[in-house]
Amino acid sequence: MLDTKTIRETPELVRAAIAKKHLDVDLAPVIAADAAWRVLLQEVETLRSKQKAANNEMAAMPKGSPEFKAKVAEMKEVSAQVKELDASLKVAEEALREHMLSVPNIPHSSVPEGSTPEDNVVYATNGDVAAVSAHAVPHYDVPGFEKLFDFTRGSKVTGAGFPFYVGDAARLVRALISFFLDEDGKAGYIEVNPPIFVNAASATATGQLPDKEGQMYETTPDRLFAVPTAEVPLTNFFRDEIVDESELPIKRCAYTPCFRREAGSHGKDVRGLNRLHQFDKVELLKWVHPSSSYEELDKLRLDAEHLLQKLGLPYRVLLMCGGDLGFSQSKKYDLEVWAAGQKRWLEVSSCSNFESFQARRAQIRFRSKETGRPELVHTLNGSGLAVPRVLAAIIENNLQADGRVKIPQALVAYFGKEYLAFN
């Protein structure tokens, strides 16, 4: 959420942001809602002020006196007015809030113009795409795949997109999670094991609610939501709190399973491990001082890149254009790993700066030494990394002539073997 002041005082800035993101949001009703709310607010406050003054007078009067009784009669009317206006004010307030929630975050000046994925800028590449397995096939076509990644049983037991990982597959998943957490820990992120269900307030603070409700799994009757990413519980950790300025930047990482209903996604993109309803991911989170959030974003991205480098996987970094930015993001890099069998790039991390957009909604602040007042932190996050797609890339890129998969050296100690065999 943006500050209402930004919309009130610099609407042209916000309109430019909407245009850059190629969104269709009309600012006029937002501004009108704000104006209407302020008029009502002032009316209510004037009446309340009257009430308060009368209160003090009445406190000094003898209870049963005629002047007291007269005041009561007079104030009775004011009281009724306040009640009525206050109800309107609440409606206006809610309307304003809803309007405000429809306004996206402002992209950073370094974000390239563009409306489609083709407009994203290839910011960096690492590793040799041509050097990986010559006889690679898509991981889901590798003979024996279904034995280790049992989608059929998963469908029976739960539904499509909920595979069983069996034997070495399960072991490799565990190895990757441990590897990621260990490396992230070395990079200074404190490991957290968060709840994987969150309440509606938390889901609202990070923007899943109210609009993206259908993308989450929801429990009955408690109305808790299975987390779509560890970002949700992690970001909410400091919700409605004022953290110590000297502790910034705060860096945390967390492994959770992630649950996404992703209704409406079909086709080749969803085959095998490419897109699942439940998958494992380690998430990196930072709460930083506003003055350094873009530096911290670059560092965060490098921390995620480091993982791919250690695994020896070719990847590229995309700087996302305005049109491909999320609603609440100011700047975003995507990390895409090369999957030699499918011959395509798979997104395994998305590193974003939200500036104060999330922090405002979640009320996460620090007390500034400089001004002595609480200020909003900037929040950043990125995957470090998403497990199934990394797994797919390892399988495809490291597939040997004999059908086995060579385990990246950095993982061997975690996995316990040099090769993964499908039969």
Add this chain to the structure above:
RNA sequence: GGAGAGGUGUCAGAGUGGUCGAAUGAGCAUGAUUGGAAAUCAUGUGUACCAGCAAUGGUACCGAGGGUUCGAAUCCCUCCCUCUCCGCCA
């Protein structure tokens, strides 16, 4: 799940219908004192929103939401959370 107690400012803790944004103490900040410090003394010390160039003024906030009342931290209702005891349990 059952029974009880409780949720007030940075913290501890008073306040059971009116002048309470809220006593008192601690903490913190500034100043005095000191060679310097401790101690002591004085003053100050919440957040948000609105109006205003500003100084400043106004309003709200005592777990959350409703209600009663001219007036609610204080009374009533609902919900949430914490603690203690009991039960159940990975």
